[in-house]
Amino acid sequence: MPDLSRRRLLTGAGIVVGAGAAAAAGAGLVRQAQPAPVEADALGGAIPFHGAHQAGIATPVQDRLYFAAFDLSTDSREKVVAMLQAWTAAAVRLTAAQEVGGGATGAEPAPPDDTGEAIGLPASRLTLTVGFGPSFFDKLKLPGPERLKELPHFPADKLDPARSGGDVCVQACADDPQVAVHAVRNLVRIGFGTVSVRWSQLGFGKTSSTTPDAQTPRNLMGFKDGTNNIAGTDRKKLDEHVWVGDEGPEWMRGGSYLVARRIRMHIETWDRTSLKEQEDIFGRTKREGAPYGGTREHDPVVLDRMPIDSHVRLASPASLSGATILRRGYSFTDGSDGLGRLDAGLFFLAYQRDPEKGFIPIQRALAATDPLNEYIQHVGSGVFACPGGVRPGSFWGQGLLD
Numbered sequence: 001m002p003d004l005s006r007r008r009l010l011t012g013a014g015i016v017v018g019a020g021a022a023a024a025a026g027a028g029l030v031r032q033a034q035p036a037p038v039e040a041d042a043l044g045g046a047i048p049f050h051g052a053h054q055a056g057i058a059t060p061v062q063d064r065l066y067f068a069a070f071d072l073s074t075d076s077r078e079k080v081v082a083m084l085q086a087w088t089a090a091a092v093r094l095t096a097a098q099e100v101g102g103g104a105t106g107a108e109p110a111p112p113d114d115t116g117e118a119i120g121l122p123a124s125r126l127t128l129t130v131g132f133g134p135s136f137f138d139k140l141k142l143p144g145p146e147r148l149k150e151l152p153h154f155p156a157d158k159l160d161p162a163r164s165g166g167d168v169c170v171q172a173c174a175d176d177p178q179v180a181v182h183a184v185r186n187l188v189r190i191g192f193g194t195v196s197v198r199w200s201q202l203g204f205g206k207t208s209s210t211t212p213d214a215q216t217p218r219n220l221m222g223f224k225d226g227t228n229n230i231a232g233t234d235r236k237k238l239d240e241h242v243w244v245g246d247e248g249p250e251w252m253r254g255g256s257y258l259v260a261r262r263i264r265m266h267i268e269t270w271d272r273t274s275l276k277e278q279e280d281i282f283g284r285t286k287r288e289g290a291p292y293g294g295t296r297e298h299d300p301v302v303l304d305r306m307p308i309d310s311h312v313r314l315a316s317p318a319s320l321s322g323a324t325i326l327r328r329g330y331s332f333t334d335g336s337d338g339l340g341r342l343d344a345g346l347f348f349l350a351y352q353r354d355p356e357k358g359f360i361p362i363q364r365a366l367a368a369t370d371p372l373n374e375y376i377q378h379v380g381s382g383v384f385a386c387p388g389g390v391r392p393g394s395f396w397g398q399g400l401l402d
Helices: 002-012 077-094 134-140 177-190 235-241 275-282 311-315 359-369
Strands: 064-072 127-132 168-174 195-206 256-265 330-336 342-352 376-386
Touching: 064 134, 064 177, 064 342, 077 127, 077 177, 168 177, 168 256, 168 376, 177 195, 275 311, 311 359, 342 376
Parallel strands: none
Antiparallel strands: 064 168, 064 195, 127 168, 127 376, 195 330, 256 342, 256 376, 330 342
């Protein structure tokens, strides 16, 4: 029961992140061997940090999210390298349920290296994924990948600059929100003096899945979301639509481009809309999730059987010359807006090989005629280049910064 109460508290609360030690000793730490994860049950197990791709993209989607975008406080490449080395060393330990550096009960009088709120907790399938925004390359005077560009303005966007952009992003996903928050909090401490938090988002209730055999989750509108998402085991589709290949700079190969969008839902208006209209807007039944003309969720989508402006039809690859993304979204609720309405919605995360062939054509089609626009508004946005995976002895972005 105490554990459940803690999880509920974190789901609905804003997180204040402190700052502490700098990243001076990062280079020595990054070459430590990956520690063995603590014993845990299936939901608490550890996901390997090292690999050809960053974990947290095609990985089975965890229950909770803590996403943070950072601004660089320096234009020194050496300081950024030291921070990323220290971040990587910490991530290896965090994802294996180990304390950072000297731990949470280090020798006095120095502050402990680890903040301590995850002591005794399992790894909870924690993954940490890092990306670099267009402004990162501008500030460090580095050549950015050709396919990383600021997103165009879409009709009805009402983007808050304070919740958009960022030089660096960290996506922490875990089955326990405290584990995810602990991870980002400690990276913030390590990065003090080199980066500062620009904006962040806590998410719960995953709204998409990379494991098609599992039950499809629902968004806050009550509809199953991401039914036709790419499976994390479908190597052919991942190579075609998600992972950067030979067309990208070498450090981006095996990586992906991330689009993050904070989408506010007008919950109160939606809740006063008839079931028939709700289903017509999506082009699927609410209970089963079946496409119009079908009886089961995974029945083939026949475009001619659903309204011409339905969400599913407009976003279908068949309507958009094959445009396909890997979805990894979460619901959020951040209290009220001061007018008696819930500040709630979808924190949408989309990974793709090329935003010009993935998110951008999809969003253009939806922004133009999707009737769902009456009930939602895009209020935050960011685009990031997430490098390929980290191998033992290297660090996030090493191929770019060497």
